[in-house]
Amino acid sequence: MLFKTKFMPLAIALAFTAGAHAQEVIKLGHVAPVSGPSAHLGKDNENGAKMAVEELNAKGIKIGGKAVKFTLMLEDDGGDPKQGTAVAQKLVDAKVQGVIGHLNSGTSIPASKIYHDAGIPQISPATTQTKYTQQGFNSVFRVVANDAKLGGTLGSYAVNKLGVKKIAVIDDRTAYGQGVADEFIKGAKKAGAGVQIVAKEFTTDKATDFNAILTTIKAKNPELVFFGGMDSVGGPLLRQMKALGIKARYMGGDGMCTEALPKLAGEGAANEMVVCAEAGGVTAELQKNMDDFVARYKKKYNSDVQLYAPYVYDSVMTMAAAMQQANSAEPAKYLPVLQKIQHQGVTGMIMFDSKGDIKDGALTLFTYKDGKKTKMEVVK
Incomplete structure (x- = not known):
């Protein structure tokens, strides 16, 4: 009894200190084909997600007055619909608070029902099939123009x-x-x-x-x-x-x-x-933002952006912004904010219409000269 009384103040102090420094962990899922014929594009997407999460954590963000740490659950759907639904269920079972992905329409569409039924918001950085946002799900979004x-x-x-x-x-x-x-x-x-x-x-x-x-x-x-x-x-x-x-x-x-x-x-x-x-692109006034992102990506991964990394990055940042504005990482609480979000990303202003499609989505036309992808024009 004397032992407990003597050391109780120290135990309380240690518990208080630990609590003061504890971080709330926010789990985000990311899905892309990092195996199979489109693995180079899937890895590009994955890199964009990692980059965004590292930058968010470096900022020391607070949500609802608590310090938070974002973590990523990285999953591979191989570009296969069956594998896509399997990893979707895995993310739901892990109780992720949001999903970034998938890359392919064929995997993103069947997975979207699983996320929706679980009440988990999904932002796809690459899905362009029109059906994706025409299923009547209020939790699906995309940051690129549709087909x-x-x-x-x-x-x-x-x-x-x-x-x-x-x-x-x-x-x-x-x-x-x-x-x-x-x-x-x-x-x-x-x-x-x-x-x-x-x-x-x-x-x-x-x-x-x-x-x-x-x-x-x-x-x-x-x-x-x-x-x-x-x-x-x-x-x-x-x-x-x-x-x-x-x-x-x-x-x-x-x-x-x-x-x-x-x-x-x-x-x-x-x-x-x-x-x-x-399915995306930046007008002249935003080109510097995109150029800065491309340079940071190149420095970090020692490789060029393949295609969708900037849109993945913006998807993560947009979801995080909705959580901050809602003061909550609970899907039911930040989803209404996400539906009305206005977030300035590296690819442009991210806003969604009532179906979850990007508003005023841009397209960029390219050709190839001397083996290099060459920009022709941005079309709105």
Whole structure:
């Protein structure tokens, strides 16, 4: 008894000191394909998330009067819908307070129901399929323009700016690939009379041999070939187009609009023969912010931004800003704030409409010169 009485004040003091320095841990989930053909893009996304969390923790943020520490649960969906739903359930079971991801529409859409049913907000930095925000879920958001805008803009550009009439279309049968290809066709047909879709072929997201469909397309003599899919297929497809002597211009969406495309396509990515669009982009007045981010990323990871890292970074920062404004990291409390957020990110002002789509989303058109991805223009 004497022992307890003698040392009780010290025990209380130690407990008080520990409590004063304790941090509340906020768990965020991040999902991307860090294995499989799009692993280079998945790793790029993962790096963007890590960078944002490190910067948040360096600031010593307080939420609800408590010091907080953000942690990341990093998961790999391999670009596969079944794997995507499995890791989504894993994050729900781990009681994460928010999810950043997924990269592919085919994984993000089925996973979104799992997060929504659990009441966990999800911000995708890359999902463009229109269906993602049309499911009636109030907890899904995206920071890039959707396929209707991306595909439609490319279709219009092909007809009105490139002056093509005879078009062949190939997609990889994924939710993203089919979606962007269908929207491209709509945009092209709407842009002008006399537009002909002379061939509509499909492959898979793991294919390596395209000779059969390209031989069919070559016979139709198109002026432009549009591909809906990722660079891991789009690059080799372009390489084989060149080998078969198909001289058509080549166009695609954000999935193939990467720094890696020239390496994958070889001589197929000849100067200004490729036009692609990135679902996002910054206007001139915000270019310095983006340039600063790219420089910090390069210094930290000793590699160039591939595609979506800035949008992942902005997604994390936007979710954290909503928590700060709500004074709570509880999903039910910060979700209403997230729905109305106005956050200035490196990619622009982040605001969402009633469905969770980015307001006033930009697109950036690119081509390739001397093996380098080269910006053409930003379209709002």
